[in-house]
Amino acid sequence: MEQTITGTMLAKDTVDVSAQTETRNRKSGRIAAGTRLEPGFKVIAASAAFLLVASMVAIFILLSHEALPVFRKFGLSFITGSSWNPVLDKYGALPAIAGTLITSVLAVLIGAPLALGVALFLNELCPFWLRPILSTTIELLAAVPSIIYGMWGLFVLVPLMSQVVQPALIDLLGPLPVIGFLFEGPPFGIGMFTASLILSVMVLPFIASVSLQAFATVPVALREAAYGTGASVWEVCRRIILPYTKNGIIGAIMLGLGRALGETMAVTFVIGNAHRLKASIFAPGTTISATLANEFTEATGAMYMHSLLALGLILFVITFIVLMITRIFLHSINRNLPL
Amino acid sequence: MKPDAGILFRRRLINRIMTGAFTFAVLVSLTVLAAILIKLIGSGGNIFHLSIFFKSTPAPGSAGGLFNAIVGSVMLIAVAIIFAVPVGILAGTFLAEYGKNSRFGQVVRFCNDIMLSAPSIIIGLFIYAVVVVPSGHFSGWAGALALCLIALPVIVRTTEDMLRLVPDTLREAAVAVGCPYWRMIVSIGWRSARPGIITGILLALARISGETAPLLFTALNNQFTTFSMNRPIASLPIVIFQFAMSPYRDWQQLAWAGALLITLTVLGLSVFARHILFVRSRHGNRS
Numbered sequence: 001m002e003q004t005i006t007g008t009m010l011a012k013d014t015v016d017v018s019a020q021t022e023t024r025n026r027k028s029g030r031i032a033a034g035t036r037l038e039p040g041f042k043v044i045a046a047s048a049a050f051l052l053v054a055s056m057v058a059i060f061i062l063l064s065h066e067a068l069p070v071f072r073k074f075g076l077s078f079i080t081g082s083s084w085n086p087v088l089d090k091y092g093a094l095p096a097i098a099g100t101l102i103t104s105v106l107a108v109l110i111g112a113p114l115a116l117g118v119a120l121f122l123n124e125l126c127p128f129w130l131r132p133i134l135s136t137t138i139e140l141l142a143a144v145p146s147i148i149y150g151m152w153g154l155f156v157l158v159p160l161m162s163q164v165v166q167p168a169l170i171d172l173l174g175p176l177p178v179i180g181f182l183f184e185g186p187p188f189g190i191g192m193f194t195a196s197l198i199l200s201v202m203v204l205p206f207i208a209s210v211s212l213q214a215f216a217t218v219p220v221a222l223r224e225a226a227y228g229t230g231a232s233v234w235e236v237c238r239r240i241i242l243p244y245t246k247n248g249i250i251g252a253i254m255l256g257l258g259r260a261l262g263e264t265m266a267v268t269f270v271i272g273n274a275h276r277l278k279a280s281i282f283a284p285g286t287t288i289s290a291t292l293a294n295e296f297t298e299a300t301g302a303m304y305m306h307s308l309l310a311l312g313l314i315l316f317v318i319t320f321i322v323l324m325i326t327r328i329f330l331h332s333i334n335r336n337l338p339l
Numbered sequence: 340m341k342p343d344a345g346i347l348f349r350r351r352l353i354n355r356i357m358t359g360a361f362t363f364a365v366l367v368s369l370t371v372l373a374a375i376l377i378k379l380i381g382s383g384g385n386i387f388h389l390s391i392f393f394k395s396t397p398a399p400g401s402a403g404g405l406f407n408a409i410v411g412s413v414m415l416i417a418v419a420i421i422f423a424v425p426v427g428i429l430a431g432t433f434l435a436e437y438g439k440n441s442r443f444g445q446v447v448r449f450c451n452d453i454m455l456s457a458p459s460i461i462i463g464l465f466i467y468a469v470v471v472v473p474s475g476h477f478s479g480w481a482g483a484l485a486l487c488l489i490a491l492p493v494i495v496r497t498t499e500d501m502l503r504l505v506p507d508t509l510r511e512a513a514v515a516v517g518c519p520y521w522r523m524i525v526s527i528g529w530r531s532a533r534p535g536i537i538t539g540i541l542l543a544l545a546r547i548s549g550e551t552a553p554l555l556f557t558a559l560n561n562q563f564t565t566f567s568m569n570r571p572i573a574s575l576p577i578v579i580f581q582f583a584m585s586p587y588r589d590w591q592q593l594a595w596a597g598a599l600l601i602t603l604t605v606l607g608l609s610v611f612a613r614h615i616l617f618v619r620s621r622h623g624n625r626s
Contacts, residue, residue, distance in 0.1 A: 034522055037522075042433075046437065048429035048430040049429075051426060052430055052492070053447055055488060059465045062465060062469065063461075115364075116364075118368055120361050125358060125361060138368055139609070141368060143606055144605070145550070147576050149375075155382075232354035234353055235350070238357075258456050259456070262460065264458065264551070264552035265552055265576075265580065293552060312461055312464040
């Protein structure tokens with residue numbers, strides 16, 4: 001009891017305590033040198049912290065500054081235009097923006113149910129001894145560098161998609177009346193769908209890990225009571241855990257979405273880099289990050305360069321918004337976002 | 340009253356199906372990880388011998404290794420981490436010890452969260468505009484700076500989290516015997532949070548070891564071995580990208596060898612980093 005009181009007091013006025021020590025030390029005249037270092041240490045630590053704020057603000061200002069000529073020349077048609085033509089020096093970013101959003105949303109649609117399945121398995125079904133091993137293994141999926149996902153996608157997944165999965169899906173779903181157009185076209189292997197599949201594996205560990213942290217906030221008594229009344233594992237998940245952690249799960253999914261939006265290398269390998277808008281999810285497309293990775297070093301001409309930097313700004317703003325939403329939903333477990 | 344056998348059967352069936360689905364999701368995740376590792380070892384393992392550590396990247400059709408890329412990567416990562424560690428630890432210390440509830444602390448924490456999740460290619464664009472354009476050429480310094488900005492928020496976050504786990508009674512004990520506050524942070528805070536801070540540094544290392552996107556327009560690439568940070572410099576991820584996308588078979592094989600090398604390094608680092616924390620928490624529970 002006493003500990004907690006003093007603990008919170010110290011937490012509240014840490015600065016105050018340090019000031020008190022300072023006066024005390026000055027009075028006694030001892031360890032004066034050590035005390036004199038105090039303001040210096042605080043200033044150094046504060047400036048290191050300030051460096052973070054400064055770099056984020058600098059990124060935003062710089063990208064806006066570089067993007068300005070583009071919006072001055074094309075206006076809003078830079079965002080709504082769908083022709084990206086460096087030869088004519090005309091730039092419309094819609095295919096890249098749409099590609100970014102479509103691949104990311106599709107990735108989350110595929111990845112989130114899998115991630116929730118993994119998290120619920122770890123939370124409810126997994127034997128206790130297996131837990132740390134399994135959760136570390138799942139986290140390793142997040143540690144694999146994105147270029148490795150890209151290579152694996154290009155050399156393993158793409159052939160599999162073009163020879164087996166896509167022809168089957170096109171035959172199966174293509175002739176359907178309303179949604180058929182989404183699955184039309186030749187089975188290239190590369191394209192938006194393959195990119196989404198790879199992204200879904202990449203966001204899975206993030207969503208699973210944050211969901212698990214949300215599950216940990218469910219009161220034990222609530223779960224036990226449900227099991228006590230004879231509820232099955234699925235009923236506990238469906239009626240207790242999922243409703244209780246709704247916000248955390250939405251936050252987890254938004255965090256996954258934020259990751260998917262900015263992912264570069266994995267997507268660049270398999271997306272096909274085509275600045276065209278096609279309805280079919282099997283068609284080659286592009287994303288903002290893939291466009292940057294493919295074209296930036298080859299960009300001649302000032303307007304081409306400015307357009308690419310403007311794309312970067314748009315990507316930054318989109319991820320910023322998604323992260324803001326994530327923060328709102330994850331407010332309670334905010335301090336434990338995974339790295 | 341006897342329970343309705345039909346309802347019981349339905350409930351049990353649904354439970355079977357759903358728990359089966361959970362297990363399926365786990366199996367899918369494990370299969371993907373296994374498939375990636377198997378492909379890496381299968382395609383990169385057969386040419387993974389000592390010569391890739393000693394020979395530079397070849398022209399298509401001739402034998403060679405990844406020496407210049409490995410040297411470049413090590414230099415870029417080392418410079419990045421040397422700058423990121425002190426700044427990151429100090430900023431994390433500020434957040435945990437001085438700026439816990441202050442407005443400024445909240446702003447810093449917010450910016451750190453954004454930087455932590457910001458697309459790494461954006462960092463590359465930023466460094467391109469502030470370093471590469473003014474200096475007129477791509478350079479190792481630019482690449483290292485980009486990696487530094489990516490490592491920084493990871494270190495800040497772990498340092499803050501780990502310092503917060505240090506009990507306040509320890510702090511009070513130090514201050515009560517007349518220890519200046521900064522001295523308390525150094526000798527009590529940092530010392531008891533050391534395993535956690537090291538874990539953060541290792542995780543940051545793992546994160547930047549595989550980063551490709553921010554190096555594309557900062558460090559660029561170099562066919563030759565250079566020890567100068569002032570020139571374009573090769574790095575493993577960029578060489579893998581270039582070689583994997585090329586039509587030459589021997590280049591693709593080298594890319595697989597590089598991919599295997601990077602993945603083993605990164606996975607090893609993250610397992611080791613978690614192991615340090617795990618051992619520590621187990622000790623904590625025992626006492």
